[in-house]
Amino acid sequence: MGLLLELWAVYHGIKLLEELGISHAIVECDNKGVDIISGSMMPMASCLSLARSVHDLMVMLRDISVVHVYRESNFSADWLVGIAKSVPLGKHVLLNPPTGVLPWLAHERVGITYCR
Incomplete structure (x- = not known):
C-alpha cells in the first residue's frame, strides 16, 4: 500500500x-x-x-x-505532513516554503542528516 x-x-x-x-x-x-x-x-x-x-x-x-532519498531522513516531508493535518482537505499549492520547513530544507541542501 x-x-x-x-x-x-x-x-x-x-x-x-x-x-x-x-x-x-x-x-x-x-x-x-x-x-x-x-x-x-x-x-x-x-x-x-x-x-x-x-x-x-x-x-x-x-x-x-x-x-x-531515505524516507527516514526526509524531515522536510515529515514537517509538511505534520501541517497537512491542520489544513482543509484538498489540493494546496505552496509557491513558497512555509517558514517552519526552511531549517530542514537548509539542512538537506548541505547534506546534513539525522538518525531517527
Whole structure:
C-alpha cells in the first residue's frame, strides 16, 4: 500500500509541475519507487498502470529526474505532513516554503542528516 501511495504522490506532483509550466525538477522517493519509475524493477500488477503514467509524464516533461532519498531522513516531508493535518482537505499549492520547513530544507541542501 505504501508504494502505491508514493507512486500516486509522484504522479500528482509531476502533474502539478506540468500545470505550473515547470519542466526541470528533481523528484525524491524511496528506493522501490525509484526502481519502478526508472524501469529497473517491474511493478506489481496493482501499480503497473500508474507506474507507466508516471514514466510517460516524465518523458513528456523531459527534464525530470528521480532520486532515492531515505524516507527516514526526509524531515522536510515529515514537517509538511505534520501541517497537512491542520489544513482543509484538498489540493494546496505552496509557491513558497512555509517558514517552519526552511531549517530542514537548509539542512538537506548541505547534506546534513539525522538518525531517527
